[in-house]
Structures are given as C-alpha cells and as structure tokens.
Amino acid sequence: MNRVVLLLGAWLVVLAMTTVDREVAGASVSDEDVHAIASQLRCVVCQNLSVADSPSEMAHQMRDLIRERLAAGERPDQVMAYFVQRYGEWVLLAPPARGLNLVLWLAPFGAVAGGLALVVTLVRRWRRRSDPAEPVAPPVMDLAERERLAAELERLPD
Amino acid sequence: VKVRARWFIPLAALPVVGLLAYGFRTDPRAVPSPLVGRPAPAFELTTFDGKSLSLDGQRGKVVVLNFWASWCYPACYEEAPVLEAGWLRSQAQGVVVLGVAIQDKQPASLEFIQRFGLTFPNAPDPAGKVSIDYGVYGVPETFVIDRRGVIRRKHVGAVTEAVFREWVEPLLGESAAAGEPRRTLQEGRSNDRRPHAAGRTATGGTRRPEGPWPEAAGRTG
Numbered sequence: 001m002n003r004v005v006l007l008l009g010a011w012l013v014v015l016a017m018t019t020v021d022r023e024v025a026g027a028s029v030s031d032e033d034v035h036a037i038a039s040q041l042r043c044v045v046c047q048n049l050s051v052a053d054s055p056s057e058m059a060h061q062m063r064d065l066i067r068e069r070l071a072a073g074e075r076p077d078q079v080m081a082y083f084v085q086r087y088g089e090w091v092l093l094a095p096p097a098r099g100l101n102l103v104l105w106l107a108p109f110g111a112v113a114g115g116l117a118l119v120v121t122l123v124r125r126w127r128r129r130s131d132p133a134e135p136v137a138p139p140v141m142d143l144a145e146r147e148r149l150a151a152e153l154e155r156l157p158d
Numbered sequence: 159v160k161v162r163a164r165w166f167i168p169l170a171a172l173p174v175v176g177l178l179a180y181g182f183r184t185d186p187r188a189v190p191s192p193l194v195g196r197p198a199p200a201f202e203l204t205t206f207d208g209k210s211l212s213l214d215g216q217r218g219k220v221v222v223l224n225f226w227a228s229w230c231y232p233a234c235y236e237e238a239p240v241l242e243a244g245w246l247r248s249q250a251q252g253v254v255v256l257g258v259a260i261q262d263k264q265p266a267s268l269e270f271i272q273r274f275g276l277t278f279p280n281a282p283d284p285a286g287k288v289s290i291d292y293g294v295y296g297v298p299e300t301f302v303i304d305r306r307g308v309i310r311r312k313h314v315g316a317v318t319e320a321v322f323r324e325w326v327e328p329l330l331g332e333s334a335a336a337g338e339p340r341r342t343l344q345e346g347r348s349n350d351r352r353p354h355a356a357g358r359t360a361t362g363g364t365r366r367p368e369g370p371w372p373e374a375a376g377r378t379g
Contacts (some may be wrong), residue, residue, distance in 0.1 A: 008159040044295035057261045058295075061286030085198075103239035 014022055037066050037076050042091050050093055060086045177257055179351040191293055191312040198223070198303045199291040203258065203281035206268060211256065211281050213307070218334040221303040222255045222326055224317065227262040228270040237316035238274040244322045245278040251330050252305070257281070258290045260297060286294055302326055305334035 038052035051059045051066075062083075069079045083091050095101045098101045141149070193199075198221070201211040213221070226234040236285055245255035257280035259267040264282060273278055283289050292301060302311040311325045324372045 058286060062352060063292055064285065065287065085192065086291060087295070088293070090189045109264060158307075 026104075027065050033070055033076070034063055034067050037070075037079050038063050040080065040093055042093050044091065049079060161300055183266070185369055187372075189295070190313070191309075193301075193309050194312055197307050198301065198309045198348055199288075201288045201291065203283065203288060204209065205279050205281045206271065209279070211279050213303075216254050216256070216303075217307065218305050219252050219254045219306055220329045221252065221301075222317075222322075223301040223303060224255065224257050224298045225260050225283075225292070225294050225297055226257055227260055227297045228266040233271075233316040235274075236297050237300075237318070238270070238276065238318050240319060240322075242276055242278065243327070244273060244317075244319075247295070248322070248327065248330075249278075253326055253330065254278070258283050258288055260286060260294065302329065304329045305332055 004075060021031045035052050037128060038059075041051040041062065043049045043051050043054035043056060043062075044057045045056050048061075053059075066079055066150045067086045069082065070076070074082075080092070097105045164330060198213060198214050202210065205211050208257060213223075222241070222244070224237070226238075228234070241255050241257070244251070249255075257271075257276065259270075259280060259282045262282065267280070271278075292299075296314070298314075298316060300310050300313040300317050300321070301357040302313070302321075304310050308330060311321075313321050313325070
C-alpha cells in the first residue's frame, strides 16, 4: 500500500514538473532571448548586419522563427545549430574557434606579439648605436656669455 | 645584415600579395550550401490557385525547386521563360518544376505568373519558412533534387538552358530507389567538413524529429 502511494506521489511530481517545464518553455520567450540568438546570426540579405539589427523582411522572418523554435522548447544552441545546418557556419557572426578558424582568432594576438618584438629590437638597436657617442649636455649660457651675445647681435648690420 | 634586410622586406610582402590576389578573385557572395548532397527539407505549401503542394508528393521525380520574387529584376525575368520551357519539355520524362515566391506581395506574384504564362505549380512562402529551411539568401536560387529526394545542386542566379542540360536531365537516368544519399562531386569537399556536424552532437537526442534528416534519426535510434 505504502509503495503504491509512493509511486503515485512520484508520478504526480514528475507530471507536475513536465507540465511546468512545458508551460515555461511555451510562454516565456522574451524579446531578450530572441535578441540573444538573433544578434549572433548574420542577416543573410545584408552587408555586415545581424539578424537582430536588420530591418529586412528576411531578418524579421528569421526572428519569428527563432521565437517559434524557442517556444517549441528548443534550447538556444539548438536554434543556432538549425541555422548553421541550413546556411553553414557562414551565418554565425563569430566563427567558432576551432580548426582553420583558429588562425582567424589567433592572428591578431600574433600580430601584436610580432609588432612588440619589432619595436623592442628596433629600440635596442637605436640605443646601441647612440651609446658610444658622448652624452650631449644642454648648452648652458652664463651671464657673461649672454652679454657678449647681445653685444655681438647689436653690432650686426640690419 | 643589410643585404638580408633588403631581400627580407619584399619577400615578406609576397604572401600578403598572394593572399590578396586570391581573395579578390573569389566571389564573396558565393557561399557553398551545406545542403548539397543532403535530403531536401520537406515542405507543404498552398499554390496560388489553392492546391496543396508538398515535396513528398513529388517522390520519384526530379524536382527543380525555384525561389523567386516579382521584384527580382532582371534575373527572375530572364529565367522564367527558361523554367517554363524546361517544364513543358521534360515533365513527361519525370521532371517537375516548382516555384516558390518569397518576400513578395501576392498581387505582384500573380502578375508575374500571368506575364510569363507560367503553368508549373507556384506557391507563396508567406512566413519565409521554406526559404529559410533551404538556406536561401537571395533570389533567384534554384535547387535540383534527384529522384530519391536528395539535393544535388544549388544554382544561384538565373536558371539557364545549360542548368537543365547539365544538372537536371542527367538525373533522369537514375533510379528512384532509396539508398544511401550520394555526395555529389560538386561541393563535395565542403560537405565533408559539415559545420553543423558538431552542432548536432551537441544537441544530442533531444532534437525535434525532422523528416528530411534521416541521419539524425538513424544515429539516435
């Protein structure tokens, strides 16, 4: 008897959880959720615009489709996977960092490192070149020199 | 050191020049479709004259699925007579031409159909679902689907006689028996590194069942 009650209780809990889950999935597709996905997808009829930013009809239809798929209970990564399946990785504004794409992700850091190395070697070389020369002290004029300069300037013809 | 530097600078520029030379020769709009070599996504539309139009209803036929719009001038205007002629010529042999008007106003679409006297089935795609399902990003785009329902070719731009000759008619000789979908030579390489393969494993078995992707069904089962 106890076991039956227990089983029934467990079944009810599971039932409650699944219905709640389904309701949540169906009702609570917020604009932010749609935007989060749309902003990562390339608007296919635009130049450098995301599906979230584009006013085009195609982007509008895609946003509707994102909302619909989320409402049907799909996870955001599943929705993204759907678009990748149909349009290829090209549709992602940020290419995933794997395979040949890694070149794309690492190249900026490589360029910065290369630039730094270049600057360091150049600075070192310039320093080495200027080292042997005597450190040039700024010319200091004392009062006597200054008077002499003024006097000589005065003597110059106009 | 000086001699080395004199050669080093032009040599360092070479790969950059090479990359630019390659980059400027490729068409940035030519994005290979991941759908070529895969089963065509199923669809169910209602034609402009109220009849039901589904891909399943065309099983065993070679399908030329054309996405167009009345505002797509001149490419759609160039291809409309070619599509009509191809349909009239080869429908008896088992070719079916289907038109899907996308992002279009219905009266404008109807006017277009009338203008060219199109007799093959044409349907609007009001929510854009079919065009997104096919990864369409412009008009005109045309998919050639073989007798087994596998997409064999995606053609971007106006359909020409050559498309019928080289991509549609040769498929008529194939059998309609369902087998392992064959990868086409064309774009075969891009299919080998299918980008969505990773996405699919990530989604696991909770994916919504979708008819046109037998691999997903087969692998989870």
